[in-house]
Each structure stands twice: as structure tokens, then as C-alpha cells.
Amino acid sequence: MKTIAAALLFFTAMTTQAKPVAIVIHAGAGRIDRDSFTPEHERLYHATLEQSLRAGHAILKGGGSALDAVEAATVIMEDAPVFNAGKGAVFTAEGKNELDASIMDGRALQAGAVGGVTTVKNPIRAARAVMEKSPHVLFTNRGAEKFAADNGLEMVDPKYFFTERRWKQIQTWLKQQEAKAKPRAAAEPDRHADYFSTVGCVALDAKGNIAASTSTGGMTGKRFGRIGDSPIIGAGTYADNRTAGISCTGHGEYFIRHAVAHDISARIAYKKESLAKAARDVVQTVLKQAGGSGGIIGLDAQGNVVMEFNTNAMTRGSIGPDGILKTAIFK
Amino acid sequence: MKTIAAALLFFTAMTTQAKPVAIVIHAGAGRIDRDSFTPEHERLYHATLEQSLRAGHAILKGGGSALDAVEAATVIMEDAPVFNAGKGAVFTAEGKNELDASIMDGRALQAGAVGGVTTVKNPIRAARAVMEKSPHVLFTNRGAEKFAADNGLEMVDPKYFFTERRWKQIQTWLKQQEAKAKPRAAAEPDRHADYFSTVGCVALDAKGNIAASTSTGGMTGKRFGRIGDSPIIGAGTYADNRTAGISCTGHGEYFIRHAVAHDISARIAYKKESLAKAARDVVQTVLKQAGGSGGIIGLDAQGNVVMEFNTNAMTRGSIGPDGILKTAIFK
Numbered sequence: 167m168k169t170i171a172a173a174l175l176f177f178t179a180m181t182t183q184a185k186p187v188a189i190v191i192h193a194g195a196g197r198i199d200r201d202s203f204t205p206e207h208e209r210l211y212h213a214t215l216e217q218s219l220r221a222g223h224a225i226l227k228g229g230g231s232a233l234d235a236v237e238a239a240t241v242i243m244e245d246a247p248v249f250n251a252g253k254g255a256v257f258t259a260e261g262k263n264e265l266d267a268s269i270m271d272g273r274a275l276q277a278g279a280v281g282g283v284t285t286v287k288n289p290i291r292a293a294r295a296v297m298e299k300s301p302h303v304l305f306t307n308r309g310a311e312k313f314a315a316d317n318g319l320e321m322v323d324p325k326y327f328f329t330e331r332r333w334k335q336i337q338t339w340l341k342q343q344e345a346k347a348k349p350r351a352a353a354e355p356d357r358h359a360d361y362f363s364t365v366g367c368v369a370l371d372a373k374g375n376i377a378a379s380t381s382t383g384g385m386t387g388k389r390f391g392r393i394g395d396s397p398i399i400g401a402g403t404y405a406d407n408r409t410a411g412i413s414c415t416g417h418g419e420y421f422i423r424h425a426v427a428h429d430i431s432a433r434i435a436y437k438k439e440s441l442a443k444a445a446r447d448v449v450q451t452v453l454k455q456a457g458g459s460g461g462i463i464g465l466d467a468q469g470n471v472v473m474e475f476n477t478n479a480m481t482r483g484s485i486g487p488d489g490i491l492k493t494a495i496f497k
Numbered sequence: 498m499k500t501i502a503a504a505l506l507f508f509t510a511m512t513t514q515a516k517p518v519a520i521v522i523h524a525g526a527g528r529i530d531r532d533s534f535t536p537e538h539e540r541l542y543h544a545t546l547e548q549s550l551r552a553g554h555a556i557l558k559g560g561g562s563a564l565d566a567v568e569a570a571t572v573i574m575e576d577a578p579v580f581n582a583g584k585g586a587v588f589t590a591e592g593k594n595e596l597d598a599s600i601m602d603g604r605a606l607q608a609g610a611v612g613g614v615t616t617v618k619n620p621i622r623a624a625r626a627v628m629e630k631s632p633h634v635l636f637t638n639r640g641a642e643k644f645a646a647d648n649g650l651e652m653v654d655p656k657y658f659f660t661e662r663r664w665k666q667i668q669t670w671l672k673q674q675e676a677k678a679k680p681r682a683a684a685e686p687d688r689h690a691d692y693f694s695t696v697g698c699v700a701l702d703a704k705g706n707i708a709a710s711t712s713t714g715g716m717t718g719k720r721f722g723r724i725g726d727s728p729i730i731g732a733g734t735y736a737d738n739r740t741a742g743i744s745c746t747g748h749g750e751y752f753i754r755h756a757v758a759h760d761i762s763a764r765i766a767y768k769k770e771s772l773a774k775a776a777r778d779v780v781q782t783v784l785k786q787a788g789g790s791g792g793i794i795g796l797d798a799q800g801n802v803v804m805e806f807n808t809n810a811m812t813r814g815s816i817g818p819d820g821i822l823k824t825a826i827f828k
Contacts, residue, residue: 282640307637389631391641398730418634
């Protein structure tokens with residue numbers, strides 16, 4: 167009798183309740199010095215997160231796809247000069263802005279990515295175009311730009327990405343590099359790059375589809391041509407309807423070497439762990455022991471949201487199946 | 498008594514026998530038309546495989562590292578015009594040779610990779626330099642070339658990579674593309690690119706360390722800037738002493754989307770599967786169902802060798818812990 171009652175209850179829930187929709191975003195993780203973080207800056211962070219979440223959530227509530235939702239939410243964060251993606255990207259050691267992005271559709275594991283672009287206004291749109299309009303997954307540098315232009319995406323002068331704040335950051339960084347010029351300096355961990363303000367989004371739509379996206383300007387003072395984890399499917403981004411969608415932010419090299427986004431998915435699939443446990447183990451144990459700073463956001467098919475980080479701050483927000491919007495920066 | 502005897506036997510085996518060393522290589526997988534494959538060509542394939550295996554194995558027998566062994570074996574296959582890596586790489590749709598490579602050390606999951614290089618004689622050496630001489634994992638295009646040159650690697654004129662055979666291939670491919678010019682032609686699977694002659698190596702040294710490497714010229718007629726799975730850690734290459742080393746060859750986009758190399762490692766770690774079963778399930782079930790052609794080679798800490806492919810041919814060879822050299826092309 168108990169079984170029948172449970173089955174009936176389950177059936178009723180399936181047929182009468184709309185399936186849950188949910189969205190989660192991040193705009194980087196790292197060490198933020200609370201004293202140097204002005205209330206005005208803090209308000210701007212929260213406002214941008216909210217705008218991004220509401221844009222993605224409106225699409226999901228209207229019956230739109232997870233893919234459309236993550237793109238819309240990511241574009242808002244790319245366009246906001248306050249985050250390190252699109253407009254507002256950090257500068258490379260050579261004083262350039264090189265942008266990376268990736269997107270993945272958890273239905274059939276379709277994916278697209280671009281690396282090292284300098285003239286595509288919204289790299290996440292270029293990543294989606296690669297997924298949908300080419301048989302390939304990853305295009306880099308001028309090849310990626312040519313592909314974006316050929317597919318009608320908005321192209322900009324590299325100067326579009328210039329912001330005074332990031333320019334000051336790279337000038338400070340270059341002075342620090344000069345001051346500490348000594349053998350092997352280049353191979354030492356970069357103490358300045360302690361905030362990794364990549365942006366990313368994961369969404370679950372009413373059809374049960376999960377999509378994930380990541381977009382970044384990389385690390386301040388990164389070397390010309392360096393590609394981090396953001397455009398690497400399996401490292402910075404992964405989505406599989408059967409497990410979860412994941413977007414990462416942090417010291418990218420560690421996320422590549424540990425295949426972080428795919429590893430969380432694999433733990434759910436093969437160890438039958440919850441998203442929460444898999445994310446905690448990877449971020450707080452595996453990455454932490456290896457010395458990899460950063461965090462991840464994730465979402466599974468039941469609408470469970472996870473925001474896990476091993477730094478003192480991760481700029482983040484979500485609207486879960488309960489419809490409640492939350493944004494946060496510090497622990 | 499049984500337990501004590503077994504323990505003694507184990508102890509004796511550990512102290513008196515040298516630990517196993519092993520090496521396995523591939524030079525691509527795909528469809529080879531037996532009729533068009535001349536005996537002379539076949540002999541050349543076998544001879545090059547043997548030369549590569551013996552070079553790597555000699556290092557392992559001499560107490561050298563798995564990392565040195567995979568580099569040496571891969572360099573021989575890169576230098577051989579017969580395989581699609583280094584000299585002998587296929588041409589892009591724009592008539593260029595763009596090379597990708599990656600290497601991984603299973604001890605502490607260190608990794609390095611380069612994508613889209615056109616002037617580095619041995620891309621695998623550049624991948625290793627990225628791993629050992631930079632804090633980064635992946636450099637692309639001109640940034641990768643500058644890094645290689647700065648680190649004293651042998652640079653060549655792009656013409657070095659020209660071979661008559663590959664040039665004829667791209668001319669044929671271009672004619673075919675022209676002939677079938679019709680809407681969406683670019684997005685259709687490329688019937689011509691049915692042999693993916695990437696090269697790769699996995700080695701196990703006497704200290705129990707595993708290393709893996711992959712190097713390629715990509716797909717004939719690939720678009721400018723396209724990066725396949727070969728330089729993607731987790732997709733084309735992975736090595737972890739606790740599980741296995743893996744190098745992949747095939748239709749790269751499927752290997753990226755399914756994070757093939759990391760997935761095999763994850764199945765061993767989390768499902769407690771053998772390397773053989775994990776490799777079989779991923780190549781014969783997951784990839785095959787998705788439509789992804791190709792194969793993988795792998796080696797675990799016990800010296801178990803796997804060479805799994807879902808095409809009619811994979812050019813491959815191994816020297817296992819028994820010291821016996823084997824090379825093969827067809828099923």
C-alpha cells in the first residue's frame with residue numbers, strides 16, 4: 167500500500183507541478199581584501215549579478231531553453247565592465263585583452279568554445295556559434311575571429327575592451343614584475359593574480375535540460391597565447407543532463423590538470439555521489455591539496471544548486487526552484 | 498599459513514624482480530582501404546613503429562623516466578613523414594600545417610600542451626617545455642611559437658612540414674569540396690577524413706611512473722584555428738599513476754565532448770573497473786553510439802596494455818613487461 171501511495175503521489179507531482187527551473191552564476195573566486203572593497207563596488211557587484219540572474223531566469227520561466235538562459239545571463243556579465251569577461255577583461259603581459267569562452271548543452275553533450283579572441287564583442291556568442299554552426303568544438307585566435315565574423319557576430323575594435331581600472335592593474339603588475347626581476351620569476355606563482363574573475367552560468371530548463379557556460383579575460387599579466395581552463399570542455403565547463411552542469415573559476419592550470427568540471431560529473435555518474443558531495447570533495451580536498459585556488463557552480467536535474475569555493479570570496483548568485491534570488495560575495 | 502606464504506611470495510617478488518616497464522604507441526585510427534595500402538607502405542609503417550618503440554623502451558630499460566620515453570618515441574613518429582604529426586602533417590583548408598601536441602606526467606598530474614604551431618620542429622618537445630618551464634598548461638599559435646623559440650627549441654620554416662603526399666591529399670579534398678558545394682556542406686561530416694593519423698605514446702617506468710603524449714597535424718582540410726582533442730588534457734591525453742595513462746586518436750570533437758582520456762581514468766578510479774573494461778566501454782559503447790570514430794592506447798601501473806579502436810584499423814605497437822615487441826595495423 168505504501169508503495170502504491172508513493173507512486174500515486176509521485177505521479178501526481180509529475181503531472182500537476184511544473185518541472186523545476188533554476189539558474190546559478192558566478193563572477194570569479196579568489197581573495198578579496200574587504201577593506202579595499204568599497205560599498206559602492208559591492209553594490210555594483212550585487213546589482214550586476216541580479217540583472218544577469220533575472221535575464222536568464224525570465225527565459226526559463228517563459229519556457230525557454232537552458233542554452234538561451236546561460237547565454238543571456240553570460241552576455242550581461244560580459245558587457246558589465248566590472249567583471250573580467252568581455253568588456254572589463256584584464257590585460258595580458260603584452261597589454262592586450264585576449265578572451266576565452268565555452269558553452270555546453272547537456273542534452274547530447276554538444277559543445278563550443280573560442281580561445282584568445284580580441285575582436286569578438288561577446289565571446290560566449292562565438293562559442294555558441296562554434297557549437298551550432300560548425301562541426302568543431304574549439305577555435306582559437308584569428309581563426310576564431312574569422313569564424314565569428316563569418317557568422318555575423320558583432321565585432322569590435324580591440325580598444326572596446328579597454329577599461330581604466332584594468333589598465334591600472336596591468337601597470338601595477340608590470341612594475342611588480344620589474345621590481346622582483348630575478349631568476350625563475352616567471353615560473354613562480356603570481357601573487358597578484360589572487361582573484362580569478364571569470365564569469366559563468368549553469369541553468370536547468372522546464373524540459374530538464376542543463377546548459378553551462380564560462381567566459382573570461384584570463385589572468386592579469388598572462389603570457390601571450392596562454393589558454394586557461396575556461397574554453398576547455400571538461401576543465402572549465404561541462405554539462406550532462408544525466409549528472410550536472412558545472413562552470414569553474416580559479417587558477418585555470420589546476421582545473422585543466424584535474425579535469426575539474428568533468429571530474430565532478432564523473433563522481434556523480436560512477437560513485438553515485440550527490441552534486442554537493444562531489445563538488446565539495448573536488449574543491450575542498452583535491453584542488454586544495456594540489457594548491458589550486460578557486461571555485462565552481464553547479465546544478466543538477468533536480469534543481470539542486472551548488473556554489474563551492476576554497477578562497478575567501480566567490481561572487482555568485484542563484485534563483486533556485488523556489489524562485490528566491492540570492493547573491494553573495496564573501497563566505 | 499596460506500596468507501603468510503602469499504605475503505612472503507609477494508615480498509620476494511617485490512624485492513627480487515625488477516618492476517615492470519612497458520610502452521605502447523599509436524599512429525592513428527580510421528578506415529584503411531586494404532587494396533590501396535601497398536606492401537611497401539605497410540612495411541614502412543611497421544618499421545617506424547618498431548623504431549619508435551625501441552627508442553622509448555631503451556630509455557625505460559636503462560632506468561630512464563616514462564616522460565623521457567614518451568618524448569623520444571613521439572619525436573621519432575613526428576620526424577617520420579609517413580605519419581600525420583610533425584613532418585608529414587596534413588594541410589588545413591587554407592593549405593597550411595598547424596600542429597598540436599600535449600604531454601602529461603602521471604606522478605603529480607603535471608601537463609603541457611601547444612596548439613596551432615607552424616614553426617616548431619617537434620611540437621611534443623614544446624608541450625614538455627610548457628609543462629616544465631612555465632606555470633601554464635596550454636599555449637596556442639604565435640604565443641606557443643614564441644615560447645618554444647625563447648626556450649631554445651629547434652624552429653623551422655613552415656615549409657619543413659611540406660610533403661608531396663599530404664599536398665596531393667589536400668588538393669583532392671579541395672576539389673571534392675568544390676564538387677559538392679551546396680548549402681551546409683561545411684557542417685557535414687567529412688567523408689574524406691576517415692583516417693585520423695595522430696600519433697601518441699604511453700609509458701610506464703621502473704619507478705611506477707606513467708606518462709602519456711599525443712601529437713598531430715589535425716584533420717585534412719580542417720578550418721584555420723580549429724583545435725582538436727590532441728592538445729586538450731582530459732580529452733586526447735591523460736596520465737595518473739593511480740589509474741592509467743591514455744592517448745587518443747580519432748574524430749577529435751567527440752573525444753573532447755566525452756572527455757575520453759579522463760573518462761577512462763575516472764571509470765578506473767570510481768567504478769573500480771580494469772583499464773581494459775573502461776577502455777572497451779568508452780570506445781565501443783559511448784563513442785560508437787555517439788558516432789565518434791577512433792581509438793585509444795593505455796597502460797596502467799601493473800603494465801597492462803590496452804589498444805582499443807572502433808574502426809577497421811589502428812596503427813599501433815607495444816613492448817609489454819614481457820619484453821616482446823608487437824606492431825599491427827588492422828584488426
